[in-house]
Amino acid sequence: MKLFLYGLTALMLAGPAMAGDMPWDVAKLMQAPRTEPADGFATNNVRAVFFEGLPWYGRPTRVFAYIGMPEHKSGEKVPAMVLVHGGGGTAFAEWVELWNQRGYAAIAMDTCGSLPGGQHSKRPRDAKGGPPGWGGFEQGDEKPHDQWMYHAVADVILAHSLLRAQPDVDAERIGINGISWGGILTCAVSGVDDRFRLAIPAYGCGFLGDDNPVYREKFKMMGPEKTEFWLTHWDPSLYLPQAKMPFLWVDGSNDKFFPMNALQKSYRLPSGPRTLCTRLRMVHGNKPVWATEEVYVFADHILKGGPALARITAQGRNWATYESPSEIVKAELNYTKDSGTWREREWKTIPAALNPVQHKVSAVIPAGTTVYYFNITDERGLTVSTEHIETVQP
Numbered sequence: 001m002k003l004f005l006y007g008l009t010a011l012m013l014a015g016p017a018m019a020g021d022m023p024w025d026v027a028k029l030m031q032a033p034r035t036e037p038a039d040g041f042a043t044n045n046v047r048a049v050f051f052e053g054l055p056w057y058g059r060p061t062r063v064f065a066y067i068g069m070p071e072h073k074s075g076e077k078v079p080a081m082v083l084v085h086g087g088g089g090t091a092f093a094e095w096v097e098l099w100n101q102r103g104y105a106a107i108a109m110d111t112c113g114s115l116p117g118g119q120h121s122k123r124p125r126d127a128k129g130g131p132p133g134w135g136g137f138e139q140g141d142e143k144p145h146d147q148w149m150y151h152a153v154a155d156v157i158l159a160h161s162l163l164r165a166q167p168d169v170d171a172e173r174i175g176i177n178g179i180s181w182g183g184i185l186t187c188a189v190s191g192v193d194d195r196f197r198l199a200i201p202a203y204g205c206g207f208l209g210d211d212n213p214v215y216r217e218k219f220k221m222m223g224p225e226k227t228e229f230w231l232t233h234w235d236p237s238l239y240l241p242q243a244k245m246p247f248l249w250v251d252g253s254n255d256k257f258f259p260m261n262a263l264q265k266s267y268r269l270p271s272g273p274r275t276l277c278t279r280l281r282m283v284h285g286n287k288p289v290w291a292t293e294e295v296y297v298f299a300d301h302i303l304k305g306g307p308a309l310a311r312i313t314a315q316g317r318n319w320a321t322y323e324s325p326s327e328i329v330k331a332e333l334n335y336t337k338d339s340g341t342w343r344e345r346e347w348k349t350i351p352a353a354l355n356p357v358q359h360k361v362s363a364v365i366p367a368g369t370t371v372y373y374f375n376i377t378d379e380r381g382l383t384v385s386t387e388h389i390e391t392v393q394p
Contacts, residue, residue, distance in 0.1 A: 022239075023233065024150070024153065024192060026192060026193070029154055029157040029161065029193075030161050030193070030195070031161060032161045032164070033051040033052040033158045033161065034051065034052045035050065035052075035162065036050050036062075037049060037050075038064055038065075041064070041066075041115070041116060043093045045068055045100065046066045046068040046093045046096050046100075047067055047068070048064070048065070048066055048067075049064075049065055050062040050063065050064055051158060051162050052158075053129075053151065053154065053155060054130070054150075054151055054154050055145075056130045056131055056146055057146055060128070061129060062126065063109050063110060063111075063129070063130065063159070064110045064129075065091055065108060065109040065110070065162070066092070066093045066108045066116075067096070067106070067162075067166070068099070068106050068107075069100065069105050069166070070101070070102075070103045070104060070105065072168065077173075078103060078169060078170060078173075079103070079104050079105070079169075079173035079174065079175075079303035079304060080105035080107075080163050080166075080169045080170070080173065080175075081104050081105075081106045081107075081174065081176065081177055082106075082107055082159055082163060082176045082177070082196075083095050083096065083108040083176075083177055083182075084108075084109075084111065084156055084178030084179070084186055084189075085110070085111065085178075085286075086178075086180025086181045086182045086183070086203075086204070086286070087121070087134035087180055087181040088120040088121035089179075089180075090110045090112070090115070090116050090123045091108040091109055091116060092116075092286070093116070095108050095290065096108050098290055102296055102300075104299070104303075105163065105166060105168070106163075107159050107160075107162065109155055111151075111152040111182075112129070112130075112131075112132050112134070112148075113126055113130040113132050114126060114129060114132070115129075130148075131146065131148045131151050134148070134181045135149070135181070135215075135218070135230075136149050137215075137222055140222050140226030140229065144233065149230075149233075149234035150234075152185055153185060153189055153192060156176070156178075156185055157192065157193045160174065160176070160189075160193060160195065171195075172197070173303040174195070174196060174303075175196060175197055175200065175302070175303060176190065176198070176199050176200065177199075177200040177202070177289075177295065177299075179203060179204070179286055179289050180202070180203045180204055180284065182201075183201035183202050183203045183204020183205065183258075184208075184236055186199055186201040186204065187199075187204060187205060187206055187236035187239070187240055187243075188206075188236040188238075188240075190239070190243040190245065190247075190270065191236075191243045191270075192239055192242070194243075194245075196245050197302055197303060198245050198298070198303070199245055199247050199248075199270075200248045200249075200250065200295055200298065200299070201247070201249060201250070202250040202251070202292075202295075203250070203251055203252070203255055203257060203258050203284060203289075204236075204257075204258060205236065205249075205251075205265075205266035206235050206237030206238075206240055206265070206266040206269075207235065207237050207262040207265050207266060208231070208235055208262070209227070209231045209235065210261070212257075212258075212262060213341055213343075214257050219231075237266060240270050241269045241270070243269070243270035243271070243272065244270065244271050244272045245272050246272050246274070246275070246298075246302060247270055247272065247273075247274045248274075248276075248294065248295065248309075249266075249267045249275070249276050249277070249278075250277045250279075250289060250295065251276075251277075251279075252279050252281055252282025252284065253278060253281060253282070253334065253336075253342075253345075253347050254280075254281050254282075254342065254344075254347070255284055255343065256284060256343040257284060259342035259343065260278070261342070261390075264387060273311075275298060275309055275384055276386070277294045277384055278334075278373060278375070278385040278388070279383070280347050280349065281347065293380075293381070294309060294382050294383065294384070297309055297380075307325045308324075309324075309382055309384050310322050310323070310325075310328060310378055310382070310384045311324070311384070312385075312386050313359075315386045315387065315389075317365075317389070317391075318362055318363055318364065319360060320361050320362075320376075321359050321361075322359050322360075322376055322384075324359075324376075324378055326379050327356070327378060327379045328354060328356065328359075328361075328376050329377060329379050330354070330376070330377040331351070331352040331361035331374060331375070331376045331377075332350070332351060332374065332375045332377075333349065333351075333352045333363040333365070333372055334347055334348070334374070335347065335348060335349075335365065335366060335369045335371065335372035336369070336371050336372070337366070337368045337370055339370050345371070350366070351363075352374055361374050361376055365391070370390060370391065371388050371390050371391070372388065372389055373385055373386045373387065373388040374386045
């Protein structure tokens with residue numbers, strides 16, 4: 001099975017034609033969907049709506065969403081964010097409010113035919129909702145238009161179209177932020193919907209067939225034919241090469257769902273600028289991302305003209321150069337001497353030499369290191385990362 005999955009990845013890398021034409025009618029999805037109030041779900045600051053989704057098994061569907069606006073002057077056009085939840089989640093009003101407090105309009109939609117409430121992975125179903133699930137691995141016998149990935153990607157694009165249609169939203173200043181499975185969807189959508197000004201996938205990436213220990217068993221249970229279909233139709237690596245907007249990739253060194261090698265292959269695919277924020281042992285979840293200040297500063301720079309994060313301009317075997325609007329006050333080398341499963345590797349940190357005149361950091365790589373990368377932190381406490389490098393010491 002391992003060799004089979006690697007073979008499929010090689011096919012996928014041969015080019016977008018391997019996936020055929022995009023399965024979505026993108027022009028139709030870029031039209032604002034019809035809406036109706038979702039009574040009983042609104043909060044004091046955020047309204048709740050259902051918007052029209054795509055047919056499932058030939059019947060109409062609807063998608064639940066929260067939409068919130070920041071305080072702003074009459075007639076002012078505000079920037080906005082599309083927020084995509086992960087597996088077990090739903091549309092979160094709290095997430096919308098966090099962006100509202102920072103001056104953004106925001107929309108958060110449920111991508112699983114569910115409603116807010118219940119518990120993680122046990123959300124109440126909407127009788128008019130679309131397909132359930134995250135990934136839709138168990139739906140391999142269904143027609144493509146009835147599978148979860150087809151509907152989930154469409155739901156996100158429709159939510160974007162609805163947000164753009166709000167009278168006080170600046171349609172030219174909208175970004176997307178997704179977490180976990182929402183990060184997977186963000187990666188796919190970024191290559192399908194070119195209207196976004198920026199993309200921030202947290203944890204999620206493509207190349208799920210690269211012997212990922214979490215998804216290996218799922219693909220094994222699906223069998224070769226259904227696995228091939230999933231990887232050649234739904235994996236984000238098929239769509240990321242078409243993405244051109246700036247990306248901020250947020251992840252942890254030991255994330256159990258998305259290993260660093262798959263993340264690296266993913267972030268190298270889009271043609272636009274990229275920024276990495278790879279934290280040691282970052283816990284997988286919503287609140288760690290919601291509290292990651294780099295996310296908001298990245299968005300503020302592109303959508304509001306605020307100060308940028310630092311930028312890695314080049315890197316070599318044991319050094320990296322950077323530019324930054326704020327003084328860099330700390331540089332670290334993160335490294336591991338372990339091999340094998342990424343989530344089980346033990347990482348260590350040592351100070352790196354910082355040369356502010358040359359805008360350069362460097363370090364002696366400890367003997368036996370298998371993987372390493374640099375983190376640099378500015379006077380605002382904001383951190384960006386270099387790419388990781390895998391090496392075998394003599």
